[in-house]
Amino acid sequence: MKLLTFSTLFPNVQRPNHGIFVETRLRYLLASQQVTSRVVAPVPWFPFSHPRFGLYSTYAKVPAKEVRHGIDVCHPRYPVIPKVGMAPAPALLAAAMKSTLARIIDEGYDFDVIDAHYFYPDGVAAVMLGRYFNKPVVITARGTDINLVPQYKLPRRMIRWAASHAAGMITVCNALKDEMVGLGIDGARITPLRNGVNLELFQPGDRAALRTALGMRDFTLMSVGHLEPRKGHELPVQALTEMPDVHLWIAGTGPDRAKLEELARSIGVQDRVRFLGPLPQSELQRYYGAADALVLASSREGWANVLLESMACGTPVIASNVWGTPEVVAAPEAGVLMPERTPAGVVAALRQLRAAYPSHEATRRYAERFSWDDTTQGQIELFQKVAGQGRA
Template sequence: MENRLRHLLASGGASSLVVAPVPWFPSRHDRFGDWAVHARVPAAESRHGIDILHPRYPVIPKVGMSAAPWLLYRAVLPVVRRLLAEGHRFDAIDAHYVYPDGVAAAWIGAKVGLPVVITARGTDVNLIPRYPLPRRLIRDAIRRASALIAVSGSLKQVLVELGAPDDKVTVLRNGVETQLFRPPVDRAAARATLGLTGPTLISVGGLIERKGHHRTIEAMTRLPDFTLLIAGEGPERPRLEALITTHGLRERVRLLGSRPHRELPALYGAADASVLASSREGWANVLLESMACGTPVVAAHIWGNPEVVREPAAGVIYEPNTPEGIAEGVRRLFAALPARAATRMYAEPFSWDDTTAGQLSLFRRIIDSPAGA
């Protein structure tokens, strides 16, 4: 989201102020984990020249999902009203995630008389609408929004199934920073730094169940000649460590922990292929990041992935999404491994340029419309 906004602002066609609510928590002590991280977020900051406000909102255990839109709305509406009273001029609200943020934004837009554009990104429309109350609120937000953005064609179809008119939804995919994510100057040195000597797979993403790292680890029992690197951190780490030990994979599977964004290109570039075994995605940025570094992918046949991996130069789509399916996908890729230069060339057109142009066109149309739609 930050990258999309940065490129939009860099075009010179828009300006923005960001309001990014943060759950309230009373302690910053490390023993409280992620909750303490929320507590340490400043009330205001600037990133890449973008001013960001972080109002707090309460999170209510066990009823949080149902109450979240209302709690966000109550926290953010006074901030927006204060900004308007101070003389800030806004033409539209750009909201990300249909639920709960988009629902709250739609209510705020109605209160302050601003058109709202909501971007659907994945779980917000392909999982959460299974619950009755969120589904009703999502459908109401779809109706209220002046326009909707989907990061993939498959997510647009879900929005249409939820009641959005086809012409109300614009597909604007996520892009990739092709200047940051590029093949390493010295790949042999990158591999030597990591102590890599044989075929290597990499999986990048938070250590949560949805990312499917456990499936990739189990697939390694069927790929005896391969090494696996996993970059990410999260609550599944103890389970994954136990799985690695149980299968006797400590010599071939490494959990690298969380890595700064700037270090990822070297990791992708050192690997021979990237694996994405998620059960759900909207538009998986890690696929494009890997390909931009010249590293083809082995990706599950889920939402959005077939739209990213369309040619042999990109990699392969596998199914079923099981350890056996992953292993077969890896074997299929390595039976006809594309040239790294071809993989990089495939990724280059996926810059942010088209997305930025699409956003500017959409916002101008919304703002210029007498009805704000």
């Protein structure tokens, strides 16, 4: 069975952690040897690569093609209209991709199913392309595409349209399925398949040796994710004023770094906050394995992979009680859900965790329940069903 994986959320040589959860799921699916896939991972068109243009400069440097972990990936360009780009985005994306998909078919890769990730604009554009090329489409909903984007009238209408024409839909947690049903989408056509964790990469190491090597001495929290408002990094920073023996190490990059640094200075905790910048997963494994806990204070999450990555390294978590997160943090050995999404909520959760801190071995055993096997099999069954219907 031949898939065409389609998503703007996919890593590239310039942004190796961008959408890595899409790549990871695909790698496990391909390892089953029951499917093949070519990846179309569009990037916005931009003519200049000068640093003054920030992220758009990075887009300009992304290669047209690359091979990642043995997977052929192409990065065709599509137009983005600043400020007003949300409404026309699916149509612009679909129109720009027609020649790419036609060329792939002409080259002999006549795919059976379009495997699209993120409902808007990617999933909507994928359905437009599927109708044009007469190919069935499966869309995976991942988080803000369902719990944020539909608050806008036109995108909400287009998401419903895409859902009605998709051959199948996947959500990464039950909470997203419930939200889609609330939007008027048929729940019988939605298959929840939660993300797994790479148990080979993320595993406990020599905790004492890791702490020595990294210079981690006191009780240390890790906060991992893009430095932007939705991730809530400011909450654990503010919580440090009530936790004088705790340090916070933040991994990630994004527009809020200067704001977070200024916040730490303004409340006098700058000596206990360390900004690590972006870290590859191989490095994150070391930091997870050394830290005492991971804190994730997001306002929205579909299925937060960082939680399972930390647990797989034997490190429990503190997390906001939002969307799919309670499905991940569902036992004391996993960690603690914050009673409220505030600095005080972080403090309360950490005190609860420290009062009954689980063994690192128990936390690892909990994470081992989340292998990729069931998710991979669920995808195979859905894609086979969809491909069979398309041939009927």
